[in-house]
Amino acid sequence: MPRLVPRRGFPQREFVDRLDNAQRVMGESGVDVLLLTTEAEVRYFSGFHTAFWQSPTRPWFLLVPRSGQPVAVIPAIGAACMGQTWVSDIRTWASPCPSDEGVSLLVDALRELAGTKGNIGLQQGPGTHLRMPLDDFQRVRQALPDSHWHDTTALLEALRAIKSPLEIEKIRHVCQAASEAFQRLPDEITPGMTDIDLFRRFRLSCLESGVDEVSYLVGGVGNGGYADIIAPPTGHRLAFGDVMMLDTGCTYDGYFCDFDRNFALGEADGATREAYQRVWEATETGLEAVRPGASCSEVFEHMQRVLTSQEVPPAGRNSVGRLGHGLGMQLTEPPSLMADDYCVLRPNMVMTLEPGFAYAPGRLMVHEENLVVTEDGYELLSVRAANTLPVVDWSS
């Protein structure tokens, strides 16, 4: 099934829009400049796309002023790559340079863009971190003693939560590619193989389906059910009666899918099949609740009611802590589908629905689909899982 492969990158218009939206909100909230240090945020405003973030050695800074263009303050090794983006003001230093790892350049740029008494926006809240050495951050603060530091976690979350049509196209593409790989998975399973072999086969299959990277792959497997949903494979030899779940976050052009699929080998007991149906139904109910104006809490409550509609053992609390979340440049993004997240769904938000529960001691069942909120409901991005637990033929 050949699919149209979305064009890579974005036209400059996309970045102009992102900047305009940010600057409007910055104006409203009195933030003079955003200081960005993390991969997704730097890429969001610049288009700077590199795997080099995996090296922890060097910090990278992007400054977004309340008016005017973004300024990149980055190690020289990134100058060529940043030079390919729409950012034209690129200031570099020869890095590594532990004695001054961009601190002076950063302080100068902050002073230039926000003055000595400006309001500097920094992500300080839930789900964020500062990707630079703490000591260096202290130096920056000391060099700007009259600056004010504003938490911009919510500001940036709100901007990034609404995806553009081009972003959605990339996510749809990677969801479809991973769906195809999942559909082929039963054919990849052969008696005697280990979960390590299966993970490798699934990675190959995803790449063959057109994803760029299998950035995230975890799973659970166990006879009669699985107990751990975030572990790497252990070398377990697949056997009749195993129940397994693979959960993948593949990327295309820097955008993620995030969903899983369950399979039983040969047979599954009644409790397992019922648990599967329960999470499938919870997803169905969640989908029905998804529409602009619905809150995350509301969608959560709908799904939770299905999960708890029959007696569940005391262990039934869902250790995932939520029943879905945002999705995009990161594997998980705000908001969360949970009781006390009152974020309201709006068109072009991309979300996962991810119901799960422990249906017996040491036996979990999780399920996940990806969707985009539309004007009047939702569009599924992943190919909907079967409504009964797929059982792989194990007679051979």
Add this chain to the structure above:
Amino acid sequence: MPRLVPRRGFPQREFVDRLDNAQRVMGESGVDVLLLTTEAEVRYFSGFHTAFWQSPTRPWFLLVPRSGQPVAVIPAIGAACMGQTWVSDIRTWASPCPSDEGVSLLVDALRELAGTKGNIGLQQGPGTHLRMPLDDFQRVRQALPDSHWHDTTALLEALRAIKSPLEIEKIRHVCQAASEAFQRLPDEITPGMTDIDLFRRFRLSCLESGVDEVSYLVGGVGNGGYADIIAPPTGHRLAFGDVMMLDTGCTYDGYFCDFDRNFALGEADGATREAYQRVWEATETGLEAVRPGASCSEVFEHMQRVLTSQEVPPAGRNSVGRLGHGLGMQLTEPPSLMADDYCVLRPNMVMTLEPGFAYAPGRLMVHEENLVVTEDGYELLSVRAANTLPVVDWSS
């Protein structure tokens, strides 16, 4: 060429040794407890191994006291996975919980292990960051107003720099697997393919060679030479006269290789072939200088002399900023091969040699090998690159 695949994980002895070594140094420097928040550090002391770190939502904490066992303070979703490690004191909270994202539990544990006036070790220096929300860190500090915060960057670097035989075995394995994939690369290149296709083929090839993940893959390609060494592929259609470089950090059981290979398609001009020979020679000279007792600065100077032995255009400064670095659980680790890094090489340090320079405006040449320092020199872990630039047949 079947290789013996190293056993996954580590025997408990390995973690006992790591803890003993840390506690000895903590005793010497008066640190009561290490607060660890980042993937490699948490994994180093616990064995906790999951791709789930890619989700930015939740913080994870491991506390290493000056005496006694490590304590994990983690989201409930990780309890089963952490339960498989040697860590037995696992304290969890239902996460996400933005109002108290582990902060109370963490404060209690710090108080228990270090008292109210204890010395808390935290990585604050070069190449580190704090992986938790800044606001939450402020809360922790305010809840422990009489605690002292010690920078433990150097302490942890020194511990992790010396690899155990089992760690080296894993790195050797992934270096060999990636070397095999690089050796097959010329056969994967076909006229008309794009660099995107080639990246995908190379990823598949690495997986088939036995790596777990192709975590890092960047490259450069251009007619007559490449200008950018950290970019993803762009869709460039491979053509006669192209020079290209692929640089990969694959992993096996959580341990990295990090090296690159250069190829020319059909032909390369004299300047490019000479540049290749220069970086190959610089590596050779670097290898000769590697032995216990040699400093990073010394190895750097040997290599740098080769790179600058003939006239190099003004653009010849190496934007990478160093000529190699440590390697292990992370793609890049301390120390750095650069003029002012006086770290002394010791047996069982795993390093990359990575000479590079601009041999003409907009034309870079980089080269990289991986090695482990032995009692009397080094052992190459990657299969040494050819001493002349490989030219792929492009007559078809």
